[in-house]
Amino acid sequence: MNKFHSLFLVLALMIISCKQTNETKKQELSRTEKIESILKNINPPEISKNELLITDFGGIGDSITDNKVAFDKALAISKEKNGGRIIVTPGVYIVNGPIHLLSNTTLDIQKGAKIIFGTNSKDYLPLVPTSWEGTFINNYSPLIYAYQAENIAIIGEGTIDGNGKDGFSLWYDQQKPAQELTRKMNHENTPLKDRNFGEGYYLRPQMIQFYECKNILIENVTIANSPFWCVHFLKSENITARKVKFNSHNKNNDGFDPEYSKNVLIENIEFDNADDNVAIKAGRDLEGRNTAMTSENIIIRNSRFKGLHGLVIGSEMSAGVQNVFVENCTYGGYCKRGIYLKSNPNRGGFIRNVYVNDVEFDTVLDAIFITSYYKGEGKGFETDINNINFENIKVKHAKLGGIIIQGFPTKKVNNVRMKNVKIDSCAGTALSLTNAENIVLNDVSVGTEITIPSSVK
Structure with a gap:
């Protein structure tokens, strides 16, 4: 290969690389931009x-x-x-x-x-x-x-x-x-x-x-x-x-x-x-997988939760659920679980691209519960639970569990990020992670936050 061909190849690769980088940047919209993009497609009837x-x-x-x-x-x-x-x-x-x-x-x-x-x-x-x-x-x-x-x-x-x-x-x-x-x-x-x-x-x-x-x-x-x-x-x-x-x-x-x-x-x-206050679903088992119509682009905001559970995804979600945004919500009373993502190995499908921001609960049984074992039943169709995000979450008291994530051995819950999540007190298990990977906790506390460590006297 002569120098001209080598230079041409390098330039071509640089152009392709720059194009791919620009396309990637276009795809990486912020959460706010994603919401604005969805809202453009939601227009009430006259x-x-x-x-x-x-x-x-x-x-x-x-x-x-x-x-x-x-x-x-x-x-x-x-x-x-x-x-x-x-x-x-x-x-x-x-x-x-x-x-x-x-x-x-x-x-x-x-x-x-x-x-x-x-x-x-x-x-x-x-x-x-x-x-x-x-x-x-x-x-x-x-x-x-x-x-x-x-x-x-x-x-x-x-x-x-x-x-x-x-x-x-x-x-x-x-x-x-x-x-x-x-x-x-x-x-x-x-x-x-x-x-x-x-x-x-x-x-x-x-x-x-x-x-x-x-x-x-x-x-x-x-x-x-x-x-x-x-x-x-x-x-x-x-x-x-x-x-x-x-x-x-x-x-x-x-x-x-x-x-x-x-x-x-x-x-x-x-x-x-x-x-459940809001339960996002997408069909059950074989029929849901065959229907293959995803529930997507769902925004829940500025609301007051009161009931059994606040936000639920599943358990009937076999066609998949994606692009769910929960923002600026508080509580009007007791909820058993605040945020509850639930599936089992009969369902298949996926739960992905979920964003929960600026949400507050009072007393709950469990604050955040993500499970692939709903009702402990099923086999052969594990659910892909991936890219779940929590930021600025406040819970006053959890009577049983603070943060629970239960994946499946062959399909782990993956890419869960929590930032500024505060559960003031928890009477049971603060944190339980099973078959979960790439879990990032940043400024998360369950129970009294430990600040400056005590020193030897």
């Missing part, structure tokens, strides 16, 4: 100017009259006019059956208005396509349901009451056979047309579900007394949830459950739930 007063369709808020027909009529007009804002004026409106929202429709539940759903399960038939704990099935309709719709909103300062305590929630102790059947159908890849539940199966419907929807807003309303999960975003995108209040204390009353969903903003929420 509210229709076509106002439809529910009282003009026979609606009566006297806490006695069934308003199902009135809502159906208003929805039909909204569809006919390609959009409408259904206004529910002050009063108590009984609705014996589901409200099925359509594209370009807003449900405006005004201050002083309350919708209470009836408790006769037959009113929620026929079966509709839905999902139950990470498995697609046909089941009772969710109380408020939107399927393959876009530009949908639920707004106003009123209340949606699922009447769960006196209705569907009573089924909890009878659901086990059907619950196990859904999982069997999942593992055996049973065709969806044969996954029919409903009468005799006792699987409770969700309170509000958006299924394969785009451009969603839920704002200001109070959500109470849900029969099952409160708000389920399923295979949906471009979602804004803000200034929502929860008051729901029945079994499995999660607040928000984004599943197979992306570009989600949850902000300024007052949680008060008997279960």
